[in-house]
Amino acid sequence: MFSLKRNPHQIILAVIAIAVLVMGIILFIIPPALFPDPANGLQVLRSMHLGGGFNNMVAPDQSDISQDYTEYLTWWSPGQYLVPYFFKLIAGISMGQAIAITVSLCTAIGLTGFYQFFRKVGFSAMIAASSLVFIVCQVAFFVPYVYYNGGEILLFAFEGWFLYGCASFHRPGIKVALFVIIAGWAGFFFKSSFIWIYIAGLFCLWIKLCAHRKGLPEWIKRGLWVGIPTVISLACIYVFFLSKGQSPASTAKGLKLAAETFSFPLASPLLSAFSIDDFVHGLIYHFGPAMLPPGWCVVILFLFSLMSLALILLIVRRLTNNTYRLFLVLFYFVALLFFGFAYLHQLNISYEARHFRILGVLIVPGLIWLVSRSVPAVKVIFMLLVAAIGCFSVHYMYTGFYFNKNVSAHGLTGIAQPNIDQQSLNKIMQLDKENKHAVFVFIANDLGLEVEHNRIVTLPAIGDNLKIDMDEYTYEGFAGPLFIILPESYNGPKEKMIMKSFNGYKRFDISPLSNNYMLYEAREKR
Incomplete structure (x- = not known):
């Protein structure tokens, strides 16, 4: 009962x-x-x-807007x-x-x-x-x-x-091999950054398979049941997917050692578990207005690095469960190596706690176990x-x-569109229905999803310092009607910079879509 x-x-x-x-x-x-x-x-x-x-991805070609690049x-x-x-x-x-x-x-x-x-x-x-x-x-x-x-x-x-x-798994065999291969493919299908989690998890699996086994030959023999399927899985991922384009790992900018290079991965268990990075809109990579000066962010990272290390050491010392300790320590170590290397070589991976969420989850049961054995005040x-x-x-x-x-706003996709208002979106969708060979230009990459019948261009937003790389903005040639949709705040230098990016067009007509958004329309070839 x-x-x-x-x-x-x-x-x-x-x-x-x-x-x-x-x-x-x-x-x-x-x-x-x-x-x-x-x-x-x-x-x-x-x-x-x-x-x-x-x-x-098929989009207008910057060298000739009338053509597409793939x-x-x-x-x-x-x-x-x-x-x-x-x-x-x-x-x-x-x-x-x-x-x-x-x-x-x-x-x-x-x-x-x-x-x-x-x-x-x-x-x-x-x-x-x-x-x-x-x-x-x-x-x-x-x-x-x-x-x-x-x-x-x-x-x-x-x-x-x-x-x-x-x-x-407690013993090697065909089930282990199939698990390793399929898990690699499935995890990567969901998110490419699963690779480091995959490696850390398989190290844990290998050590578990070799538990209570003595001698290097036995470890190698059992490791082959993990290692060979891992190579097969990763090789297929590279050959059939990664080799066809660029990834964050292909954009290294050279070595750069900064205070956050290793302190951020070290502090990540607590930064993620207690949502610290979310509360301050990002300690290093800001996804909102910066709430703390850079100096304070470095101090906080240093303190949370020490606290994370101390907490993990305390869990390892107090908890007797070897399997959990193995997963916690190995994942922490692999994350430090992987992200430390990535940040040191300036790969295109941001300093965000979301990349370390698995650590913020793994540490939770150990932390709660410690708290459950603490004094009532704690x-x-x-x-x-x-x-x-x-x-x-x-x-x-x-x-x-x-x-x-x-x-x-809400359009055909049913997705919430925070970068436009409903009145403006309705007019954009009406223009899309009325034109068949037009190009729509946005500064938010979600808005183009509401355009069904015409081609779209998404430009990077322009900051208040007006510093841009013109190579990212310039589109040569002419390709029929051009509709540029910009917020009203772009009136002035920003709108002029964007209109000049399409130098194959002349005589832009400017009209309001609403009180907050403007339409820049050009139909004549320069």
């Missing part, structure tokens, strides 16, 4: 399940906006619908647009609603996977359930309900089950801290829902 006293973890799990279901229903009614990365992915899907090949997009994995597209096809719904289903399912699958992993590595049901509460309170948990973050939420759905698989402080983070996160989601419903 069900007992509240005997099964408190079931109450927690039930509450979380209901909350995820309710949020999913709301999200289906109020679909999210897009982060830039998945917006690029959906532009690829748009190109495919218009006749482009698989995973090909690029095989390897910067991001295709899962971020193919998964919601699958739901769009089978359910006959809008892309916005398909994204809502994707986010809801990935959230539920991810939480279930991490719960099973926490139980697999030896934590009690109560510690595992409490860990899910902590994870749910993180800002990162609510982000995809406001802005679809593509591979981030897909990877969250997969990570826990991948870790569970790595912790489940427990109270910890619960208040988690509650404060949770309140901030819920407020973020509520504000996002309100904005996406009442402020953002």
